[in-house]
Amino acid sequence: MSDPTTTAAAAPFATQEIHAAQPADSPWWRDAVIYQIYPRSWADGDGDGIGDLPGITSRLDHLRDLGVDAVWLSPFYRSPQRDAGYDVADHRDVDPLFGTLADADAMVARAHELGLRVVVDLVPNHTSSDHAWFQQALAAAPGSPQRERYIFRDGLGEDGSLPPTDWQANFGGGAWTRVTEADGTPGQWYLHLFDPSQPDLNWDDARVREDFETTLRFWLDRGVDGFRVDVAHGLVKDPTFPPFGKHPGGLMEVTHEAPYWDQDGVHEIYRGWRALLDSYGTPERILCAEAWVNPADRLARYVRPDEFHQAFNFDFLETRWRATDLREAVRRSLAANDSVGAVSTWVLSNHDVLRHASRFGLPVDGARPNGIGPDDPQPDAELGLRRARAATTLMLALPGGAYVYQGEELGLPEHTSLPGEVRQDPTYRRTDGVELGRDGCRVPMPWTKGAPALGFNDTGAAWLPQPEAYSDLAVDAQTGVAGSTLELYRALLALRRERRLGLASLAEVHGLGDDVIGYVLTAPDGTRTLVLANLSSEPVAIPAQADVLVASGELVASGELVDGSLPTDTAVWARLD
Incomplete structure (x- = not known):
């Protein structure tokens, strides 16, 4: 990590823009x-x-x-x-x-x-297994239009007792569950990438697409x-x-x-x-x-x-x-x-x-x-x-x-x-x-x-x-x-809005050391804000030309104020304009 004193003396410090500013009238x-x-x-x-x-x-x-x-x-x-x-x-x-x-x-x-x-x-x-569509699918026969809204498949093996694939569910266990058909016999399997109570929908079915468009409009x-x-x-x-x-x-x-x-x-x-x-x-x-x-x-x-x-x-x-x-x-x-x-x-x-x-x-x-x-x-x-x-x-x-x-x-x-x-x-x-x-x-x-x-x-x-x-x-x-x-949080959100940070350009600050993150954000109106985050084990200097606006924690180290320095695991925003 670089010497904090040399960082503080660097004025202006070197930066490299990695993101351009957005128009001030950008959508909300x-x-x-x-x-x-x-x-x-x-x-x-x-x-x-x-x-x-x-x-x-x-x-x-x-x-x-x-x-x-x-x-x-x-x-x-x-x-x-x-x-x-x-x-x-x-x-x-x-x-x-x-x-x-x-x-x-x-x-x-x-x-x-x-x-x-x-x-x-x-x-x-997916839907709930209580959804009317899935209940209709369970009551219908294999290959029926009701089952086409979901992903039903025949099982593997001579008696279809093995799941169609070896896919795993996000919540644990296999991603397929076998149903009992209306006549009481073991039947097809349906896909659920999460819980068995969440059968996956078949997005190749036009009725599924149409219904979700109806939901969006609703x-x-x-x-x-x-x-x-x-x-x-x-x-x-x-x-x-x-x-x-x-x-x-x-x-x-x-x-x-x-x-x-x-x-x-x-x-x-x-x-x-x-x-x-x-x-x-x-x-x-x-x-x-x-x-x-x-x-x-x-x-x-x-x-x-x-x-x-x-x-x-x-x-x-x-x-x-x-x-x-x-x-x-x-x-x-x-x-x-x-x-x-x-x-x-x-x-x-x-x-x-x-x-x-x-x-x-x-x-x-x-x-x-x-x-x-x-x-x-x-x-x-x-x-x-x-x-x-x-x-x-x-x-x-x-x-x-x-x-x-x-x-x-x-x-x-x-x-x-x-x-x-x-x-x-x-x-x-x-x-x-x-x-x-x-x-x-x-x-x-x-x-x-x-x-x-x-x-x-x-x-x-x-x-x-x-x-x-x-x-x-x-x-x-x-x-x-x-x-x-x-x-x-209230201070950060107020300053973010006031200084238009969300629409600002972003430039990396160089020369701070591997364990310190530094950015200069330039808002559409030219307002410049320095952001520093110190992830190193020692305090680092805050550039002398920066006027601290907000800090994530007290600017202290070992219980004592550290003039012009940023303690470890602390971040600040500072005014440069």
Whole structure:
């Protein structure tokens, strides 16, 4: 690493632009920060222990005060809830667990009053096994039109008792389940890349395509501003159904080699959806892809001008706390998306991964676990939060869009001591507890310190228990408290908007050393902002000409103020103009 004193003396310091600025009048989504609400865990209006739409509506002021541009809601549709609503039985109705269609309309109207756009989830890869279509398919004969909406195949072997392929399910076990025919005999097999209660749809069937277009129009006509598309890379399967026995959750190296991920045929579907959304005029309604796709140039195909507007940057999310790796992830993403005129969409946490306040408290070189239990090695909470705050400070400076997962603005850690009997993720059940699953990042929000269920509701009921640590992290315990994670997020989001960082050009700062990340962002109006993140083991100098605007942590080392220096695992934004 270079000597901090020589870094401070470098004026002006050397930079290299790697991303050009966007026009100041770019569409809203190109630099939007969107907040993910997990409906069953954000706010509970009726006190039954499960969050709902009236609860969400009652708490939307928090998002206005936070400073985000839009909200994305995970599914609230009619569902038997075997996978927390991602097993949809009717995309055009609200599950009574969450309220009614009138409650959904009221939520959208209130969000719009507050200046927030609303993005809703769409789950097109599969339905619930309770869906009317699948029930019709079970009652119908092999080869019938009813079965053509799904992927039914005869089994292998003389009696058809072997599955059609060796494909594995994302939640554990095989990806095929055999049905019992109407006459009581063992019958065909159907494909489910997730749980058996989530049969995959056949996107070669015109009725499937037509029905989802009807669903898009249904919600657009009700005023929603876009859709986050679940498993966007999975709709089309290789029609030859070749053998491929690898686990689908671990295929991020070259994703399209799997016969069910990132097949070229998905793009035709999304071009049709984009044309449908564009027909609604301005302001633009958007599509965001949940596409776990590598390499970066394959992911960029999803955000070509006639397809998705955004695609989550999971490459960035998965990157370890190493400066070299983070710099390279940023370069890869910007280069790939710039090549198709798209923006990068940054994210650090969501409802499917360990919260980054805990993830960054694990050893840097270790594998990211799918859940943490009381008998597992525990994250370093203090280190994890310090690094998480620095990572967020870095992420929210990057040009493009960004997503924030509920509770990360409070610095919420993963719940790492959930007992097995309360876990509900189907992964836990399907793997007999080998994989703990995602419940630890889905625990209800803490709003009020000392209140029943920490203000999640008035009754104290909660579908998952909250850890003791959440009490001191409640919204009311952090509001107005200097240095709190909530106030850091508010400051970052206000400055990001004021300084137009999402539309800025990005230049790498050279000469800082391998373990320090530095960028200069130049907004469309010429305003320049320096971003520094110190991942080294020693303080580094902040350039003398930089006026610090916000820091992810105190600018101290070993308990003492360090004049003009940036401590380890800390990031700052500074004014250069």
